[in-house]
Amino acid sequence: MTQDNDAFLDTAWQAAQAAGEIISANWQKPKIIDHKGAVDLVTDTDRQCERIIVDILAQRYPDHSILAEENTRLERRDSAYRWIVDPLDDTTNFAHGYPHFCISIALEWNGAIVVGLVYDPLRQECFRAVKGKGSTLNGATIRCSTVGDLDNALLATGFPYDRRDHADYYLSFFHAFMTRCQEIRRNGSAALDLCYVACGRLDGYWELKLKPWDVAAGSLIVSEAGGKLSDFRGQRFAIRGRETLASNGSIHQQMTSITATIARMDVD
Numbered sequence: 001m002t003q004d005n006d007a008f009l010d011t012a013w014q015a016a017q018a019a020g021e022i023i024s025a026n027w028q029k030p031k032i033i034d035h036k037g038a039v040d041l042v043t044d045t046d047r048q049c050e051r052i053i054v055d056i057l058a059q060r061y062p063d064h065s066i067l068a069e070e071n072t073r074l075e076r077r078d079s080a081y082r083w084i085v086d087p088l089d090d091t092t093n094f095a096h097g098y099p100h101f102c103i104s105i106a107l108e109w110n111g112a113i114v115v116g117l118v119y120d121p122l123r124q125e126c127f128r129a130v131k132g133k134g135s136t137l138n139g140a141t142i143r144c145s146t147v148g149d150l151d152n153a154l155l156a157t158g159f160p161y162d163r164r165d166h167a168d169y170y171l172s173f174f175h176a177f178m179t180r181c182q183e184i185r186r187n188g189s190a191a192l193d194l195c196y197v198a199c200g201r202l203d204g205y206w207e208l209k210l211k212p213w214d215v216a217a218g219s220l221i222v223s224e225a226g227g228k229l230s231d232f233r234g235q236r237f238a239i240r241g242r243e244t245l246a247s248n249g250s251i252h253q254q255m256t257s258i259t260a261t262i263a264r265m266d267v268d
Contacts, residue, residue: 005107005114005130008061012105012117013126015056019049019087019103020121023094027122033095043095046070049087053105057083069213082108084239086213090188104191106216113239116217116224118191127195127221135198135225144227144248145200153203153251156185156193160209173206176258190244194218197246198225204247204255206232212239219246228252232259 022045032044050070057066058074061081066074068085086104088094094101099122107115114131127142129135135142147153155177159170178184185202187193190210196202198221216239219229228249229237234256237244243263247255 005133008107008115009117009128009130011057011060012107012115013119013128015053016103016105016117016119016126018052018056020119022048022052023088023101023103024121027094027099027101028097031095042070043088043091045094046088046091049103050085053085053087053103057085067212069211080110084108084113084212084216086191089191089214093188098188100187100189100192102189102192104213104217106213106220108216113216113220116220118195118217118221120192127198127218129198129217129221129224131220131224133224135221137195137199142199142225144198144222144225145203146250147203147248148250150180150204150251150254151182153181154183154185154201155181155255156187156196156202156205158186158188158190158193158207158210160207162209170208172262173259176262177206177255180254180258190214191218194222194246197227197248198222200248204245204251206243206245206255206259208244209242210244215239215244219244222246230256232256232263234260 026045034042047070050068054066063076063079065076065079065082084106089104090101102118102120105117106113116129118127127137193205195218197205229246231241231243232245
């Protein structure tokens with residue numbers, strides 16, 4: 001498996017580079033924007049990036065399944081492999097010319113994420129992980145922070161697309177952490193937030209109702225960097241679950257003690 005995973009990672013990087021060139025060339029240009037929901041956007045660049053990533057993956061591994069955010073659902077019944085792709089995370093930032101977004105590509109094998117890559121084309125930062133082999137940023141090994149007290153922690157979060165309907169509930173988490181941690185950031189890209197936990201720029205992160213393509217690659221990068229992931233109650237993390245909580249490990253219990261209490265009042 002190890003040698004295959006390294007080859008898979010190389011292919012993911014080729015696909016991410018190709019999509020990154022499209023994003024870098026278009027992020028400051030006028031965009032064709034469609035609405036999938038009240039606050040959920042998709043641009044022509046999302047679709048272009050998805051096509052080029054899927055083409056590269058499918059040509060190299062025609063027997064693999066592929067799940068991508070915008071249009072692609074390729075199911076190969078006899079394959080244990082599934083690529084999980086977010087061609088442009090965060091589209092809202094991209095649509096507004098706000099320079100914080102990325103490409104996320106992961107490979108799932110028999111239900112486990114074994115390869116993860118997140119690429120920020122503007123900063124030219126590529127986070128990579130292979131299961132059992134650690135995490136890197138542009139080839140250098142990364143580790144989570146050593147902050148051990150929530151009072152000294154820098155956290156990040158995001159809000160689901162139905163935030164207009166459940167604003168008070170989502171903000172209750174924000175309020176609880178705001179009074180306990182050093183500071184909170186709301187950057188927009190779940191994949192990059194997870195990678196920032198992995199490299200120590202953030203100490204913890206929480207968010208509700210993310211999709212597999214938002215977290216698949218980043219979750220492996222966090223775990224391989226020595227971090228911890230769970231749901232809001234401290235139970236096992238799942239990329240298809242409703243709750244994502246990632247930390248450096250040291251403050252994880254302090255975080256779940258807050259999220260578990262509030263999650264009992266879940267409105268949906």
